[in-house]
Amino acid sequence: MAFNVGVLTHLCRRDACGPSIRQKADSSRNYAPSVRYKRSQANKPMSSNGDTGPGKTRPRRLLLCLDGVPHEVIENVRQRGLFDSFGAPSRLLSPFPTMTNIALSAMLGATPPLGYESLYFDKTARELRGGVSKYIGWRTPDKIPSSYMDELDYQEPLAFEFLVYVAPEKVWRTDMRRFRERFREAPQTRDYFAFLKGTDGLLHIRGPERLAVALESLDKILREIQTTCGWETEIVLFSDHGMNLRENRRVHLKTRLRDRGFSLSGSFSERSRATLAIPAFGLCGYAAIYCGDEEAVAEVANSLVELEGVDFSIYKDDTEAIAVTGANGVARVERKQTNGEASYRYLTSDGDPLQLHPILETLNQAGKLDEKGFASDKDWLANTANHIYPDALANLYTSLNTQRVRHTADVLVSLCDGYYYGWSPFARLTRLAATHGNALRPSSNAFLMSTHRTLPPFVRADDAQPLLRG
Ligand SMILES: [Zn+2]
16 A cells, blocks of 8 residues: 555645644544554665655655764753654764764765865875865865765755854754744655754854753754644654763874974975874864875874873774774774674784773673684674774774775874864864764764654664665
8 A cells, every 4th residue: 555645745735734734634534544554664664766765655754963962962851851752762873083974974875075074185186175165165066075965955054054153052043943944845755854053063162051952942843843744754863973061172183293203284295204184173072194104104193192182093004904002002903704794803912992801701701702803793783882982893993994084094083082183263262062073982872763663772874874764
C-alpha cells in the first residue's frame, strides 16, 4: 500500500497548516488509515529511490541540524520536559577534528571539504588559501566546500555567519523565525533539511544557560510543526559536533614551535625545511600543522609534548599506522584489513596517551584480541563508544588516512578541554565560554533523535547517512 501523498499534500500544503483545517483533516475518514499504516512502517528500513522515499514508503522528513549542541545538553533539557515527543537521543560520534564541515560531510556521505575550516593550507599550491573573504565567496554554487551544502534547504543568510558570534540571541531568533516561514512554504512531497547555526554561537559566546532558553523556543516551534503536520512528517533533530562547556584560553603553539627553531609561514618555498603552516581561524580545540619537509613531522609533534594545553598530537607513521604522542605517553595505532574486516591494535611504548589500557584488558579477558593483539573494529567501537576519547582508534586513524578533508594535515593536535588555537582578532572580540575541535567526549558527542524511529544508542558519523537520508 502506497503512502497517501494526496492526503498529505492537501493537509500540509501552504496555508493549509492552520489549526482549523488540521481539525477538519483529523476527522476525515481518509486520514485515519494512512496514520495506522505510517506508524507500523516507522522502524522499517527505508530507501529514497524510485517508488520509495518521502511520502511513499515513509513519512516525509524534516532534518534539522543544530550546530554544536552536545548530547549532554539535549539529555539535560529533555529531563525538563523539552522534546518529549522524540525517542531517546543517540550519541552521534563526530569525527576528529570535531568541526562542522568535517562532521556534516561524513554524516551525509558528501565530498570532503578542502580543509578543516575556511582558511586552509593547499598542499599542492603549498600555500594558505581561503579565509574571511573566501568564506563568503564559498557560498556561491561553484565554490562549495563540500557537497553536503547542496542538500541544505535552509541555512542562515550570509550576513549572519559572523554576526552569530557577536549577537547570537538576535541571530538565533531571526534565524528560527525565517526557518519556520520557509519550512511552511516548502513542498510536502520531499524531505526538508535545515541547518541552524545560531546554537553554536550561543554556546561559544554565552554558554549553556542561554542555549537552554533558545532550545525552549525551538521546542515550541517543533510542537507547532507536529500539531500542524501530524504523523506525516518525521522530525529528525541532530547536531554536527558537541562542545566543551567551559571557559577556554589560548594555547601558545606558535611561540613553542618558534622556540624550537621552526619558522611559520603562509607558503612554502623550495628551501623551507623548517617552515610550518598552521591555519588559524575559529577559536577551536585542535590545530592542523603542515610541514615544509616531511622529515620534520615527528619533531614537530615531539616539540609539543610538554606544552600547556596540548593533550596529544598524531601523525602518519608508515602506511598502516599512526603515531600518538602527548604528555601521557607515546603509542602507535595500527590497522589491518582481513577479508574486508578492519581491525586495530594499540601499542604503547611509554605511558598510555589514549587511556586505553583498561579497555585492552577487557578485550583480552573477553578473548577479543588475536594472537598479535588486534581486535576487530566492531569490538573496539562497542567498547569505546562512551570512552573519554570516543571510538578513539578508528576515529584518529581515519582522520589521517582517509579524506576527511582534501588537504590532510601532517600533524593534528588535539588540545585539552579549556584551551583553543585560532585567529587572534576573533579572540579580541569576545570571551570564549565554550569550544570544540578536540577528540574528547564533550566535543565528540553530538546527538541524533527522531519523532518516529528508535535509533541505536551510538552512531558513527560515517554510518549516519542511511539514518538521515535513507
Ligand atoms: Zn563552533
